[in-house]
Amino acid sequence: MDIYKTLLKNKDIMDLVLTEEEEKENIDFLSTGVIGLNLLFSGKVNGGIPIGRITQMAAPPSLGKSFVGLTLVKNSQRKGMFPIFVDTERAFDFEWAKNVGIDVSDEKLMVIQENMIEPIQSALMKISKSLSLEQKKKTFIVIDSWGNLVTDKTLTDSEKGKDVKDMTVTQKKNILARLLLTTKSTVFVANHTYAAIGGFGDPLAIPGGQVLYHNCSGVIVARSKAKDEDKSKDKEEQITGQLISCLCWKSRFGKEKSKFQFRIKNDGGLDIFYGIKDLALAHGCIVKEGNKYTRPCIKGDKKYWEREIYTSDFWLPIYKQTDFQKYLEERYSFEGKVLDVSVMEIQEELQ
Numbered sequence: 001m002d003i004y005k006t007l008l009k010n011k012d013i014m015d016l017v018l019t020e021e022e023e024k025e026n027i028d029f030l031s032t033g034v035i036g037l038n039l040l041f042s043g044k045v046n047g048g049i050p051i052g053r054i055t056q057m058a059a060p061p062s063l064g065k066s067f068v069g070l071t072l073v074k075n076s077q078r079k080g081m082f083p084i085f086v087d088t089e090r091a092f093d094f095e096w097a098k099n100v101g102i103d104v105s106d107e108k109l110m111v112i113q114e115n116m117i118e119p120i121q122s123a124l125m126k127i128s129k130s131l132s133l134e135q136k137k138k139t140f141i142v143i144d145s146w147g148n149l150v151t152d153k154t155l156t157d158s159e160k161g162k163d164v165k166d167m168t169v170t171q172k173k174n175i176l177a178r179l180l181l182t183t184k185s186t187v188f189v190a191n192h193t194y195a196a197i198g199g200f201g202d203p204l205a206i207p208g209g210q211v212l213y214h215n216c217s218g219v220i221v222a223r224s225k226a227k228d229e230d231k232s233k234d235k236e237e238q239i240t241g242q243l244i245s246c247l248c249w250k251s252r253f254g255k256e257k258s259k260f261q262f263r264i265k266n267d268g269g270l271d272i273f274y275g276i277k278d279l280a281l282a283h284g285c286i287v288k289e290g291n292k293y294t295r296p297c298i299k300g301d302k303k304y305w306e307r308e309i310y311t312s313d314f315w316l317p318i319y320k321q322t323d324f325q326k327y328l329e330e331r332y333s334f335e336g337k338v339l340d341v342s343v344m345e346i347q348e349e350l351q
Contacts, residue, residue, distance in 0.1 A: 028052075030079060030140070030186060033071040035328075036260035036275040040246065041218045043254035043333020045325050048075075050217050050253065051186045052137060054177075056146075058191040059222035064244045064264050065190040066091070067100075069142045071270055072188055074101045076140040077108055081186070083140045084127065088115035088148040100269060115148045116155070117172045121179060128183040139185040146212065147192030149173060170209045177212035193221065219250040228263055230307065241265040243274075254332050273310045276328070285322045297321040 007013055031048040032038055038047045041055060049055040049072065059065045073083040085092060092111050094104050103109065114120050120143075128136060151172050180187050189212065213219060228241035241263050248258040263274035277293075280286045286293050292303035298317055308314070319325050 030072055030081075031075050032068055033075060033270045034068075034262045034272055034275075036262050037068065037220065037246075039328060039332040040220050040248040040254055040258055040260055041251065043251070043329055045319075045328055047253070048072075049186070049188055052184065053217040054180055054187040054189065054212070054215050056189045056191055056212065056216045056219045057222065058193050058219065058249075059244075059246075060193055063222040063225050064242070064262075064270075065222065066144050067264055067270065069144050069188055069190050070097060070100045070102065073097075073109070073140070073142060076186070077103055081138045081140045082108070082110070082135075083142060084110045084112065084124075086120060086124075086141065086143045087111055087113045088120075088143065088145055090115070091144075115150055117149050117151050117169075117176055120149070121172075121176050124183060125179060128185070133184065136184040139183070141180070141183065141185050141187045143187070143189045145190040145192060146173070149176070174209040174211035177209060177215050180212075181215055189216075213250070216250060217252045218248070218254070220246050221249045222246040228265075239266070241271070255334060258332055271310055273315050276315075277306070277309065279328060279331070280318070280324060283322075283324055283327045285318045285324045 028051045029038070029042050029044065029047040029049060030051055031046070032041065035045055038045060041047065041049050057065045057068055069085075073085060076083045090113055092113065097104050097109075112120065112123055114123075124141070127139075131139065149169070149172075151168055153168050191212075222244050224245045226243040226245075227239045228243050230238050230240045243261055243263050245259070245261045248254055248256050250256060261275045263271040265271055277286070281288060285297060286295055286309075289303055292305055293309055294303045295301045295314075295318060298321075304314065
């Protein structure tokens with residue numbers, strides 16, 4: 001085409017152009033360590049948050065968003081990426097991070113402990129400018145959390161004894177959200193939610209400016225927490241973890257409004273398999289016999305108590321010998337689904 005041949009001669013333009021082949025090559029994901037969260041963020045069992053884009057997880061306090069962030073840090077290191085953890089809560093614990101499996105050595109992890117927007121913004125821009133494009137693509141930024149960001153004006157007003165709302169916070173958060181796109185890095189933002197006053201509006205609204213929301217490829221909201229209790233006959237009833245219910249608020253890869261419940265175990269962190277049992281029963285790759293479960297795909301399979309099924313030994317044969325993975329991905333994504341007829345085709349028929 002003549003127009004394309006003309007543009008092809010201008011290198012400054014062509015350096016900015018994204019081709020279909022490049023786009024397909026660039027789509028990769030960083031696992032959350034939980035099948036359910038991977039499905040919500042990406043529509044894929046082996047997916048997760050999209051690399052090279054911004055993703056957000058919002059939740060009330062103590063609903064696992066920081067734990068998910070740390071797990072992503074661990075998995076980013078396994079993928080050969082360099083994580084930069086922006087700790088606005090002054091809560092980063094190196095020993096806890098090591099227990100999660102994170103390499104906390106200087107050459108493997110950078111922790112920035114600051115909650116003022118201006119120095120964070122300056123640091124991230126200096127980091128980005130000092131890296132090549134390939135290095136930017138291998139950089140993973142975690143901001144934990146967005147809700148604690150404040151401005152210079154907030155500090156100045158406090159020093160002067162002014163008890164007034166800082167009207168510049170949202171504006172500066174919006175600027176920071178735009179600048180995060182220019183880093184060309186993978187970004188995961190942990191954010192707060194707040195309850196709507198008077199029962200009006202969204203009961204779990206996401207604060208901190210609309211630009212971050214619009215710039216995110218995916219937004220997951222954790223909405224409630226329940227106790228995970230061991231009620232087996234041979235044990236006294238005890239709390240063994242927390243069950244977190246979450247909703248896909250926005251996704252460019254998965255189905256919006258999809259729901260999932262994941263588990264944080266008291267003695268083992270995120271449970272990769274929890275939450276898929278009911279889906280497996282609906283699919284038929286596991287069946288319930290009495291109070292136990294068994295796998296039809298395994299000849300002569302034994303029967304398992306529920307507490308025994310959340311292991312690789314139980315689930316890997318199911319993924320290898322059945323189409324359960326395809327079933328999950330069709331349920332949580334729109335991949336491969338296109339409209340049969342376009343608006344232009346309808347217009348042509350009308351003419």
